[in-house]
Amino acid sequence: MLVKDLSKMGSARVSVEVLDGVDCVLKQGASDVEIHFYQIAAQHLKGVNSPALVKLDGHNLFIEHIPNRISLQELRAQPDLFAQLASLHRSEYIPSFPVKQHQWTDEATNEALKILNLPDSVESSIKQVQSLSSCIFECKNLISGDTNDGNWGTRDNRELVLFDWERFGHGSPAIDLAPLVTGLGTISDYKVIIGQYTQHNASLSETELLRHLIIAKCWIIIEVVNILVSRNNPEKEKYIDWYRTQIPRWLDSVKNWL
Template sequence: MEWIKELPNGMQNYLRESFGEIKEVQRLSGIKANGGCFRFKFKDRSVIIKWMTNSQEYIFYTRCKPLLKDFSIHIPSLYLSYCNEGSYWIVIEDIPHILPKERWQGDDKVIEALFKLHRETWGKALPLEEYYVPRWNDEMTESVLKLYDDNTATLLEPLLIEVQSQFQQIIRAVCWINGDTNPTNWGIREDGTVVLFDWERISMNNPTIDISITMPGLGTSDNSLEKAIANSYLKHWGENPCFSISQHELIKQIKVVKIWTAVEFLAYNWNTQPKDTIRWIMEELISKLYEFKKFI
């Protein structure tokens, strides 16, 4: 509860006047940069307060969200925003339910929501001066190869370089993307609406990135989940010429993006995450690289 004193006076007044006495404050995970994420509980409801030193998510809620219509329902409601001397706060809706694990396998409501975001923003500039850009450079490839023994690295190098080349062909700024659509970033309202509540990686790029990251892990060995996600997404686009791509090509892109997520994670987190986690991802990456070689 001591953290309440760190809130700007205007926010403290707003919370008291709007929701009453604060009953409990829970610190949550969810801010990747400096800052904090908290659930404030009141007598009859709760809200989420995010404090950030990076303005990305603050600007998304204050500048980008008002420009969205169809997709807006899939974003938490913004109650209050505040900025002062390099610190940013937002007070947003607390989504009551997490997306259950049985809906982590290409859930059609999730895919449909992302389709709304991509269709609605197709070709529209993102009103941010700076934003996250998915990338896979040679330094990332080299960093990952150094994690393996020499013999394994020698075998993997041409496979990694091939997928890296494929990734470069995918990257293009065609619509807004969330950039971090993994299943743990989705919630469900009481009325069943799916809501995406992490917007630190808002970007403008290929929508395949968003639909790929909804898939847990690095995908399936028989491509069954990749196929289900591709079919669901293509169904929503129908005959729209904006996203004219074959099922096979979309599955290939999904596989490329999932491999990129592993490369990005290993390149930047190999020395900060548990060794068992890193070891598992390294082993999975080997399997996925050979699976991709057979697929193409």
């Protein structure tokens, strides 16, 4: 029986179901990437907590229900957050299946800019950031690709779990750090995140990671705007108006760090 629809930005329909008397999460129309993650990859990623696979029926994916939702503030306070992400990013596991190919295309930028309707100078600045973006996609680190607080929760024993893996792929660790910064953030916010993360993984210098994080934040703007519109999110206008207000000031504050 359907209990509650949990889907937000994702394309799959997500609900809590009862299977053999136990609550689990059903993702209807789960992607091949996420199915293969749970079938194959999860067991190889030591130090990273993900839900257990309960059942697979075609593209209907049943996974362990992580009962306790968590806010961004609570997530940032979790003692093993950055240790888990660093374990993922340092993993030497090589997926045997096609993973999500992250990229920042001209088409995506143009579509988002039509929606945002920003001043020409701001559009030019975004395109300049895009021209620098190959560095965050050329990194060979494994990444979640979607670490926003809505994709985390805790088990009843307080273990922190990341439960959305449809964007599992390769890229800079900054792609997974960017959603952990509230809003668009400031350089000071980024440095705090980087300082916490590099205690567990110093494979990239703090200077390089800061640059990557700014680029990743800008790319996420483009991704989110296009997803909001393509999926007709009911709150799209609220978010788009917020971006229109915030982006010019934010770009001006970070441009000297690129």
